[in-house]
Structure formats: structure tokens, C-alpha cells
Amino acid sequence: MDACAHCPRWIFALLLALFSTAAAAHASISPQQWRADVAAIRSGIAQTHPDVGFSVDPQQLDRKLDELATSVRSPIDRDQAWRRLATLNPLLADAHFCVCFDDWRAEAAALASRGGGLFPFEVQVDDSGQIVVRATVAGRATPLAGARIVAIDGRPARRIAADLLARMHGDTPAFRAALLSRRFGFYFWKMYGQRAQFDVDIDIERAGRQRLRVAAARPASAPRFDDEFGLTLLPGNTAVLRVNTFAWPEKQQVLDFTAASFRRLGQAAVHTLIIDIRANGGGNDDQWLDGLMPYLADKPFRFASGYRKKIIEKYRDAGETPGAVVDGPIDRWIAPQSGDPLFFRGQTYVLVGRGTYSSAILFSNVLQDFAFATIAGSGGLARAQQSGGVQNLALAHTGLVLAVPRFILRRPSGALAPALLTPDLPLADDPLRPQAVIDALLQTIEAQP
Template sequence: MLRLLHMVVRTVLAALACTNVAWAAERFTAEQVRADLEALAAGIAATHPDISHSVDPVRFARALEALRQTSRDGLDRDAVWRALATLNPLLADGHLFVGYADWRGDTVRHLAAGGTLFPFEVAVDADGRVRIVAELGGARSVHAGAYLQSINGQPARDVTQTLLARVHGDSPTFRADLLSRRWWLYHWKVHGAPDAFEFVLEGSPRNPVRRPGSSARPATMTGEEDFDRQFAFELLPDGAAVMTVQTFSWHDPASFFAFTRRAFRQMKTARTRLLVVDVRRNGGGDDALWLHGLLPYIADRPYRWASRYTKRVLKDDPARQEKAGQVLSGDIDTWTSPLADDSLRFTGKVVVLVGAGTYSSAVLFANTVQDFRFGTLAGEGASARSSQTGGVQKIDLPHTGLVVWSPRFILERPSGPGASAWLVPDIRIADDPLDSNAAVRALLSREADRAVGR
């Protein structure tokens, strides 16, 4: 029976892979591409409340016109994406971009069909240099730490620039971080998926490294449904603790609430004095997770999670006297008081560790902690705007099967317009892509030195 089940699964995966290949191989006319471009423009115009939040509307209009003029016949889906995705850096918002409807599913089907991917996990520096971090999937690599000088005969920095030219996100730092985690995807979609690679490492020009493409599942797609890989808590010596929260998007919020309550109970028993909440890789999700799972334990005064909103109304709402198409703005006057009778409130020092990957709801959490002084922000900053878009909508492009993601509202941080436009930590702690624990160690060492007055 088990053998039969495996055969069925393989058959289904093969069928899906064939479907995916057929879809990707379909060719489109210039008229179809222009129609999708018009759908892109119309979809954003009907959804986004104020595109000038992240891009000059005139520059955006010019970029759209340039794409209309250069549309041509015979492009497959990836080629159309390569053209339209040049809008992504210009749009400069992690919630506003041209992409694939299901890039994870596309990857699974590509691998199931025998396809391969770039064989390394990498880190892209702000200056465009590419460093090997691990084997694709996260296994240790003998080349970890080495910088790539060339990839299949092309200068590595040139390859980086062709990929960054299609990555979405608020800032160059954000886009370099996103590219680091999805290099294999962008390289596949822009440069194809060759069976073999030749690399020249910096400092070793006469000893090229030859590697076949990898069939491993990329690290960013591993453990996404594993609670223990997304959330972790550890009590440390000297009254410290670290809580790692990789996402605020979880299918079972009750399990997260139970996790945080258990952690704060342990800290009370252990008389913990310092809590580090690590959200460096947290790309956001549901605000309810941090509003109900974290803030009640650390808030000591009334707070609000934003000061002002601007939103696009997508559906008529007679009860609120709102009509589809309207753009509305207003102050957020809803304040939440801390739970006066919660015996588990943490009274020690809270440090929220942020990074280039902190985004969306995780930025709102960091804003609230910083603006109301519930804790200190540490880490790397100026990657994401402190005012965040949200309510992301999927806009299907009718011919190519590509999609546009667009937000429908903008939230201003709790302290209002006088604060920094970017999420900027109070303490600068560098991240190390080769050692995810280095920033935590550096922060704990700094706090220990402060405690003894060094």
C-alpha cells in the first residue's frame, strides 16, 4: 500500500510539473503583454491609496510607457516577468510588485520535473558582492565565506545587478537582503537553470569551482510549517532570555499565544532581567499575534499601533457610509490599556532585535515598542519605512498568469510624522550572514558590559 501511495504521489507531481512547464513555455503576443500592462496599471490605480508614498507618479507613468513601447511578440511567461519586474525597484515598496502567483509551487514543480537550481545559499552585500553562505538548503559548505568573482563566465557583480534590477522592496538594503534569501529564484528566472555552474572565487582565479545544479529544497522554503523552526525561546545565564519570532503569520494563533505565555511564565520563575525579542527575519503577518501575544506582557502604559491611516475603499460599506473607490484618511484614536491584573507582565529590560528582513507587521511591532518606550531597538536599520503599507491585494494579469500585489492602506507610526521615516534602531548591532547568533551574542555582551559599568 505504501509503495502504491508513493507511486501515486510521484505521478501527481510529474503531472503538475508538466502542467507548469507547458504554462511557462506558452508564448504571448505584444498585444497580450500590453493588455497585461494595462491591467497592472489599472489594478494599482484602483487599489493603492497613494502611490506617491513610495514612487514619483510621473516616473512610474514614464516607466509604464517605456514598457508599452518595447513590448514584442513571442515572449514566454518568464520573459514577460523579466520586463515587467523592472518596475519593482522603482515602486520601492515590499508590498507593491509584479511577481508570480505561486513561486513556491513553481519551484516544487520545477524540482519534481528534474530541474535544478543555483547550488549555494548566498549573501548579497550592499555594494553588490556575493558571498557563499552554505549549500542550497542550508547544509554546511566548504566554500562558506568565499566571495564569488564570476558565475559561468560573467562577473558576479554584473549578475547581481541584473537580479537587483527586478527585486521589490523599500530600499536598496531591503532588496539586497531579499535577493540574498531568494537568489536561487531570481537567478533561475533571469539566467535560467543550467545543469552545471562554474565559479571563480575571489583570491583563487586559477582554481575555478565546478558544480552541478542543485535539486535541494531552498532554505527559505524549509520549515515554514514547523512551529519550532519559526518560534523559539531560551533562558540564558545571568538573567537573560532570547525569544525568536520569525513570523507573525501563523495558521494557529492560539499555539503562538500559548508559546508566549509559557515563555513569560518561565521568565517570571527564573527572575529574568533582560529579554531579547529577535524579529530580524520576521516579514510580518497578522498584527493580532503581537498585539495579543507580546504587548500585554511588556506594555506599561496605554498605546496605539499607528497614528493615522490612508485607505482605499474596495467594496461599498453602507454601515460606514463608504463607497468603493474612495480614498479616506483619518487619525487612529483607538488606544489600548495594559492589563493591570496580568501577573506575568515583564518588568525587566526589553530589547527588540531588528534587521534588514524585518517588515510589515514586524515593523509596526517595532514602532510601537520604540515610540512608547516599552523597550529598545537594536540591530541594522534604515531598510524599511517606519510608515507601512498593508491590506495587500492580489491582482491577476489575464494573459500571462503573472500577478501584481498592491496594498490598499498606509499606516503612519504611532508617534506621527515628526519621527524618522525609516525604522532606525537605538543601538547599532551588525548582522553576520554566516553566523545568525553573532548579533545576539554581541548584544548580550554589550548589555553585560553596561551592567558592570564598563
């Protein structure tokens, strides 16, 4: 099929989306409309979430919603609405449960289409509020890497971090800091407004404090397949398989890649495999169930042991009552495919980190609970028991979205502890030196008898 035949339709759709995004950002929201959206948040949670107490004290949530409902007395725009509503997010303490923008990448693209830009550096924020330069906004190396940001446009960096962390979603303070690190430029814009340039005070080791005036930069473009997936063969019959997402839009492309990768592992006689999912925020379970497990599982397994779900009309089975909360076991066991000629029979390690979440945690749980692999890296940021089935409920007046899960899964072993994703082999992961943890893992493997 000739893809160009669809170009006019796609161009029109893109322009419409960009125009709609820009228009919505400046729409005026009255106090009455604001209260209606706060009420919609309350009802959306009640109608969808199976157990709010999984991540938040229900009474604290009610008090916060009451406070928000009366907090607007004059018209505001959408970004101002986000600044208020997003203060719910740390309280909700679940990255699947938040008030957010429908598509932050589309928001950034709309800004770029108007000639705007974002803060020009990728940064690392820790939960104490320190902000350090990591790379340029396009991910390129910079001599400023490692420099501590002291202030931006005269605003102290720790104040900026506190303002933004108070609006981030995620399971733990450390997770929220990691999320902010990945989207700093976007959230800085939404918090403080658009800038053409920035005055940045930085503290450089051995050079002291300096002030730089830097222009805003175009947002990074959408990642390509090779940015998200890769196989590296290393000396000593070792390999690293990088899988940064389970949400790639073309599943068959993922399946073709993993099949080709495991074929190469066999051809190269690899006996130690490291699967790097440190940057994998999840996606669709079938991408790892069909793309990785056939080559790793040597006995029957299940992806979880039980569930709690809220029955909603969209997913109601025969005999189920909308609004009911149902608990049940997961009895579907998946047979291994160890007879596959591409099946990997060596040692497998899975490297987890700050960006590992959602379906990637389910994948890690399966490999850990059934001893298909050793989990290595840094943990303690996200829950091992994951919520899911996220419903994005549009808030009619603010133009924002309430994301709320409709089920909670218990890990395959049924264990409730440890509560957070915990590696079998803990290893420190320096965000400024991403290769270092791989080198440390390789050294640990080599030192084993």
C-alpha cells in the first residue's frame, strides 16, 4: 500500500490536533466549571478504582478534593488548572492514578509547531531537590554533564524541584523524582510558562559557579525503533538485550526483533544474557509474553496470582454487576516453549532501574518468582503489586485527564512482601554513567565460581 496516499489525511489530523491543543491551553475555565471537573474526578474514582486504599488514605483524598473544589474563585486557564489539580498526584501515590495532560508529547509538539522550545538540558532530579545536568535535551553529550543547577531565571533550583515534585505522579518520592527527570523541560514550561531563553546558574566542579544564558530548545523527537531496542554482543559469550518499552506501536516489529536477537545469541554461543529494562515504563503485556517468554520460560508460569477489579460497563462480562468489586485467582498458566530452537539455555539477568514500571514490573515479577532470571540493578521505587487497566477519563472543562486503574494484580508468588520491586542482586545505577551498572554486573558475574 502506498503510504503517501494517506498523507493529506494525516497532515490534516496533525494540524487539527496541534490547533486544538493550543486552543485548549488558553480556554477560560469558570469557577463553576472547575467545581464540575473536581466533582467528575471524585465520581470517576468512585466508579472505576477497585480499592482506593491500595495507594491513598480515602479520607485524606476526600479532604483534598473538598479543598480543591473551593480553591478557584475567578476564571483560570488549563495550565493553571493543572498546577492545582496535579497536587493530588503525590497523594494518590500510584503512577497509574493521576490528573495529567492527555498526551504530553503532543503538547510539546504543539509548542514546537508555534516556534517554541523547552529547557535545553536533560537533568537528573533527586528526591532531596538537587538538579544536575545530564545531557542536552536531544540526549547528546555536553561538557556540562554533572554540573549542579543552582538557579533558573533567578529561581532557586531546590524551589523549582519542590514545586514540580509536589505535582508529579508515581508510587514513591524517588519514582516521582525519576519521572520528573525524564520530563523536566515539559513540566518546567507548564509550571512557569514559556521561555525563549533561560539564565541558568550552575556549579561546575573545579570551575565554580557560573551563569549561562541559553536558548530554549526544540523538544526531542519521538524515539525510533533502534533507540528503544538493541542487541550488543560482548566478549566472553555475553550479550545485552535492550528493551526500553513494551508499548511499541507495531507489535510484529518487536516480535521480529526478539526472534532475530535470540537467533543471534545461539549463533554466537552466548551463555550469559543481560536484558536491560531500566528505561522500560511498560505497555502491553503481550509484547513480552509473546516476544520474550517463549525464549526464557522452561516451566509453566502465570503473570499474576490474583486480582481485585471494579466492574465497569465497558469491560463487564455476562452476570457481572457494574460497580461491584470482585476478587479472584488467576488460574491461567502459560505453557513453556523450551522446545523452540531459539530457546535460550544460558544464564539470564534482568537489569531494572528508575524507569522500570507497569508491565515491565510484571515481567520482572514473573522472571523472579519462577527463577527464570536473576533480577539486578536498583529497586525500591515502585510497587511489586501493580494496578492496571488504566482508564483515561476526560475532564470536560479543564481539558485534562483523570487516569485511574480498574484492577490490581498480585504478583505470581502471591507474596505481599517486599512491597516494592526488589532486585535479587542490588547494584547502584549512576544516571550520569549508564554503562557503569552493566560493567558492575559483568564483573559480579565473572567473579562467580
